[in-house]
Amino acid sequence: MVETTSGEKKKPSSSNTVLFASKWIETILKYRVQLVEVCKVSFDLNPIVEQTITMAMRDFINDKKKRSNIDAVNAPEMLSVYIDYFIKQLNKGSTTKDNSLKSGDQVEDFTNKSIQFLKFIKDKDAFEANYANHFAKRFLNSKTSLTNMIKGIDIEELVLGKLCDELGTSSLNKIIKMNKDIKSSKDLTHEWRNYVSNQKQSLIDLDLKICNVTDWPKSMTKDYKWFSKQENEATPFIWPRQLRNTMREFEEYWTTNKNNNNKSLYWSPKFGSMDMRITYPSRTYEINMSTYAGIIMLLFAPQSTNPDGSFVSAFEEKKELTYDEIAELTGIPELELKRHLQSIAVNPKSRLLIKVPMSKDVNNTDVFKLNEKFKSPSVKVKVLTVSSSSSASTAKVPVRTEQQEESEEVENNILEGRKLQVNAAIVRIMKSRHSMKHHELVEELIKQLASRFQPSMILIKQRIEDLIDKEYLTRDDSDRNVYHYVA
Incomplete structure (x- = not known):
């Protein structure tokens, strides 16, 4: 500290x-x-x-x-x-x-x-x-x-x-x-790209990461259904129109071509990144940013067209959006929205948007527009995302950061795993010995678990009581320091 x-x-x-x-x-x-x-x-x-x-x-x-x-x-x-x-x-x-x-x-x-x-x-x-x-x-x-x-x-x-x-x-x-x-x-990813190359319609290039939700850390997958409109109709997350066609095509390919009829597919913008080519008045840049930041930037993509059907330049449209409008149009959670806006509208090296008024904090009344004067010495630009702890520190109400949640989850996983291992070891020992004194059981338990961890005396006592409650063990009637295995 x-x-x-x-x-x-x-x-x-x-x-x-x-x-x-x-x-x-x-x-x-x-x-x-x-x-x-x-x-x-x-x-x-x-x-x-x-x-x-x-x-x-x-x-x-x-x-x-x-x-x-x-x-x-x-x-x-x-x-x-x-x-x-x-x-x-x-x-x-x-x-x-x-x-x-x-x-x-x-x-x-x-x-x-x-x-x-x-x-x-x-x-x-x-x-x-x-x-x-x-x-x-x-x-x-x-x-x-x-x-x-x-x-x-x-x-x-x-x-x-x-x-x-x-x-x-x-x-x-x-x-x-x-x-x-x-x-x-x-x-x-290889199979999908081969499939897309044979299709007539233009689809966005995807680098796929398909994860079985039961095997990945809960802090990263716990809200995976939140981004699905069917699961979250009250405050839905809104995927940009530019991505929806490609997403629908992949869903159909994944379900039919890969025989996944019995599985559900959920899209999550929390991880990964977007590569976006943006033509500024000075030059064209290839910009890599988080998925959330990319979704925000797509709100400023040109909407109107010229008489010949080509899109009007986004800088000519001069679109301006307030923080509340961006929140409504995307459905991005508040803490995530604020830290990604800080990344693309406050950080001097990656100020793709202009924030009015300019300040470190992002407020609900702020207005955002494209930064016509953005310049970078390199054609390829990587937008670094502001950490959740930095963003949370500016909030008026204390917010638990992503790192804190992950740390707590790791500690909880360790504790829950130890409970199961201690219970299993006690049952295994008592099943072979039938009856044991408390200190003998503790010594044997520590010996068997030495290669994994050192169980505390508090944890050992709690697990013994738990197994007694579940009727795996009983105390001796004449000596409470002696345990018997219940077959």
């Missing part, structure tokens, strides 16, 4: 988290190399010294105690952030200061470091939950569903394969299913 001059505590930004995670993990791994060298030179690789080093490092990495004014480090989350950052960098083809990441050997070196650090983490289930969240966001927010290859290596496949070797496929079942959706989306 960072403390401001006013005394308020401010959560570190995602960029700060990435920098901290990278520095923290790299420093620990370098320090481990030094300790191993000391053990080799001074102690001739004595097994007791090696074990002491390993235990000390594990205790330090998993220590959840707060030190002075520094918050405890969440090691499972930090490792997931670290891996997420490097995969994104690799997919961009960029380099880092210490490692150019140009060869397959260097890519594998990064994955080996990640697995090496994972071995020290006690709460493996917490890492899996955080990694699943990052894995999903990488795919849903990427510009393309097509696989990114680094020197012939699919980095996602490589990392997932290494994690499966370390944690087992059953532990990563949901991520494996998500990866299956990614592969099928890639194939479907």
Whole structure:
């Protein structure tokens, strides 16, 4: 946490988290190399010294105690952030200061470091939950569903394969299913483009991402029906007229050509992006922006035509829309609408629209129009979306941000998963032992779950009481510290 001059505590930004995670993990791994060298030179690789080093490092990495004014480090989350950052960098083809990441050997070196650090983490289930969240966001927010290859290596496949070797496929079942959706989306995109190339009518190019809603994080899929008019007639989301024909064509293709009559297809604008070619008075730009931002920009597309049937220039129409009008014409949720308007009408580098009056905040009385004077040194422009936390901070009423909701969901998933695992382990132990004292059951339970996580005494007691209520266990009549399994 960072403390401001006013005394308020401010959560570190995602960029700060990435920098901290990278520095923290790299420093620990370098320090481990030094300790191993000391053990080799001074102690001739004595097994007791090696074990002491390993235990000390594990205790330090998993220590959840707060030190002075520094918050405890969440090691499972930090490792997931670290891996997420490097995969994104690799997919961009960029380099880092210490490692150019140009060869397959260097890519594998990064994955080996990640697995090496994972071995020290006690709460493996917490890492899996955080990694699943990052894995999903990488795919849903990427510009393309097509696989990114680094020197012939699919980095996602490589990392997932290494994690499966370390944690087992059953532990990563949901991520494996998500990866299956990614592969099928890639194939479907190719098939759809081949189909479109043989059609006479002009359709918009789609890069498809079809996700089975039951396998993806709930924070990303919980409101997937909200954008369907049939499911949300009160305040419907309105897809732009320019997209509807292509959407209808794909729905028909997906249902009939792909034999999906028994499945429902829902479109979601929350993720993904749009590539839009806009001709300004100065030059034509190819602009990549979020789907929400693209939907807003399409409201300013020309509506009227010239005598020859061609569209009048959007800059000649000089259309102006208020915030309330944009909200009514799109149905975009308030927080999302405001942060995407900030991205395309406030940010100086991507000010595609002019906001009147000009200010950082977006208000209901603001008026928006196309920015005729927009200029960029590059023909290709990428609009960066303002974070939901930044947008929420300007709101008069406190708003739970997307990051907060995702963080809460991850924590809830971890807790619910642990409840099931503790219950299953208790039943498994008691079924084989029939009767056990409380301390014996606790010791055996901790031993069996050690490879997954460390259950707290509070959680163990709660799960024992839960199983007693469900009549899987009973207490001994003469000694309440003894449990009996109910066959």
